[in-house]
Structure formats: structure tokens, C-alpha cells
Amino acid sequence: MKADEYQQILQRSNRDGISFFDAYKKLKAEKTENTEEAKRKRHNKHEESNLQRECVTWFRSAYPTYALNLFHPNNEPFFGGSGKTKEQQARSGYLAKSIGVTSGVADLILLLPNTRYHGLCLELKTEKGKQRDTQKTWQDAVEKAGYRYVIIRNIFEFKREIVEYIKT
Numbered sequence: 001m002k003a004d005e006y007q008q009i010l011q012r013s014n015r016d017g018i019s020f021f022d023a024y025k026k027l028k029a030e031k032t033e034n035t036e037e038a039k040r041k042r043h044n045k046h047e048e049s050n051l052q053r054e055c056v057t058w059f060r061s062a063y064p065t066y067a068l069n070l071f072h073p074n075n076e077p078f079f080g081g082s083g084k085t086k087e088q089q090a091r092s093g094y095l096a097k098s099i100g101v102t103s104g105v106a107d108l109i110l111l112l113p114n115t116r117y118h119g120l121c122l123e124l125k126t127e128k129g130k131q132r133d134t135q136k137t138w139q140d141a142v143e144k145a146g147y148r149y150v151i152i153r154n155i156f157e158f159k160r161e162i163v164e165y166i167k168t
Helices: 003-016 020-033 036-062 064-069 086-098 133-144 155-167
Strands: 108-110 120-124 148-152
Touching: 003 020, 036 064, 036 108, 036 120, 036 155, 120 133, 120 155, 133 148, 148 155
Parallel strands: 120 148
Antiparallel strands: 108 120
């Protein structure tokens, strides 16, 4: 640690009335959050969340009978998080996997069979967003099992896909 970093942490600790370690963590988090990559990821995630909210709201309004059939599998790494040691994160990762958390799962799943498929899996992406390898693997597995999988980039694609899927 450089002397100027040490001084910053010490000042933050005294100013905010927190421990030196907590001040260090806050400073480190701020530096990480301010990188362009971090900003881009937060923006894209926010954009996808807004699209997801819009899609779910429209679906539940347009198809109230099937409102509960469309859901988001809460599969984010909710066991990790800042403030945990690497050992705690590893233990949390093990626990997450042991209860069925699977990387690559689609953002929305419609459990409603039609004449061709068992259900519909919808992966929401920004206009420039790309699938991760784990998402491609998951897509392959569910398509082989008889499910339809589509990538959705806007509300219009979502509406068109849902209407077409339900009438098939």
C-alpha cells in the first residue's frame, strides 16, 4: 500500500467514524465502481432489468390467465457479495450449486406448452448484448429437451414471440 493510499484510508476512517478496514473496503469499492467497464455493466444490467419489468408487466396484463406461468428464476449469485472472505464466498458458491443454482439460465421462463414445445425460455439482452458460454450451453440443453429458447432485445420482439407462441 502506498503512503497516499494509507492517508486516504486513515482520513476516511476518521471522517466517517469507521474502522480502518471498512474505510479500505469502501475506497476499494469506489475505485472499482468508477471504472468504465463497471459503469457499462451497471448500465447494461439496468437496461435489461427495465426491459424485463416491461415484458412481465405487459404479459400479465395481456394474459392474466397465464400470469403465474411466466417467471424469473432468481438465479443470480445472491450468496456472494462484498464483505465476505474468499472462504465464505467459496462456501456460499458450493451451497448455491447444491440447492440448484445453475449458471446460464434464461431470464424469463414461460411454463405453458403449445403444440410444438413444452415451454418457452426468454433470454433478455441489450441491443449489443451477447450470450455467455454458460447461456449457450443452457440453451442447447433446453432445446434438446423440447423447449423453445429465444433472445429478446426489446418489448416488440417479446410481444411478437409471446403472441406467436401462444397461438401455436
